[in-house]
Amino acid sequence: MTDPVPVAVPRKGRPLEAVLERLATTADLDHLVDDISSTLRYEKAVTKGKQTTDRNVYERLADYSDLSDPAAPEYTLLRDDREGKPRRVVFDSAVVDCGGVSLHLVGREEPFRALRTHEFGLGFDSADLVLEEVVGLQAEGLDDLGDVNARIDPRDTDVRVVTGLGDTVYHTLMATPETLPPGAELDRSFVAGYDGPICISPRYERLVEAVLGTDAVGDAEFVYPRKGAEEEAAIAESGLGVYLTVTGSTARDHGLVLGDRLFPSETVLMENAAESSPAVERAVERLTADALETAIEV
Structure with missing residues (x-):
């Protein structure tokens, strides 16, 4: 069996929600997407004090991550930056079938930087990070995602934006x-x-x-x-x-x-051109299939 294509994704928040919504529209993954989304929303509410529970965070983590089921999503713990630095349950990993292409979603705190360091060939992250780190400063301003790649110095990074996910x-x-x-x-x-x-x-x-x-x-x-x-x-x-x-x-x-x-x-799909392969390109095709957004010129 072909190895899954590793895809770096955010561990929590709006960008991860956008990735999950894209998977729900391009593959029959509604149940998995709902499972991950509801779990993380509940844990966010617990962290913010909007939900209470008698179970400690380690007990909840053990319940969420069913290691006996290879198709089940896995979670991990991070220190939240709120007062008291509570531990927060966040997404860690899941293997999914996206229209016949197997993807290994791997949670990262900074997916864009994981692509820049060639840990991954494909990933999702906020477009803001691309502007903050690699888009060149010019006299004229930038107002469209479609112009981002032209502002990236190829000597600085091999990462390019493929498309936006519309969570704007x-x-x-x-x-x-x-x-x-x-x-x-x-x-x-x-x-x-x-x-x-x-x-x-x-x-x-x-x-x-x-x-x-x-x-x-x-x-x-x-x-x-x-x-x-x-x-x-x-x-x-x-x-x-x-x-x-x-x-x-x-x-x-x-x-x-x-x-x-x-x-x-918004959240964007990005590809590291130096890490491209036929499997990665098939994954890109599936992740952009039937999308309302137009792919960005690389």
Whole structure:
């Protein structure tokens, strides 16, 4: 029997949910997907104190991981970054059949970096990490996933984006009404003429530069939320900022005006070209089959 194709996937959160949804649409895996999703949602609720249980985390882990069944998903424990550093149950591994192609899903904290170091030929992770680490900074900004590969220096990495999974939230411009002159549009051109503070999450400095372009942010000063402060509240204090949003309701609660959606933040399928093989290419074909998204030009 052909060995399964190893695929690096996130261990938890929205990106893993997006991967599971893609598997549910490209293969008959609804039961497995529901099993993993419900388990991790329950464990997240326990970690956040929204669910209580008499069983300790090791007992729950033993119940979830049935090693006698090779088709059953496996889980592991990680230290959560919440107060007290509780142990959290997260996804570890599963072998699945995806339209006749066997895939070994392997949980990683940073799947993109596992691809960069050639541990895997295929994997899923947030598009944000690609912008944060390997997309070149240019004078003009970047606003579409389809343009990402052209900004990656082939001398820096062999990893390329294949397609997005559509679990899209957006890096969005936000500002207080006082920051905007009468009749001004909150868009990229406004930022290019702005020379005040721009509030962003600390880890997103390079991403925001890539998205807005170095010309637009040349005279701006990046500032960051105080520890424990809501990003929208911090943007309201600074006057202008960039943050992820879906509906924008929290931003409006803080009196902010929503501007341009700068760049989609979504889970992407990635391939390390140096680790490609016929098996990997078959896996790519299955994982992109019947998808609504269009594959990205490599």
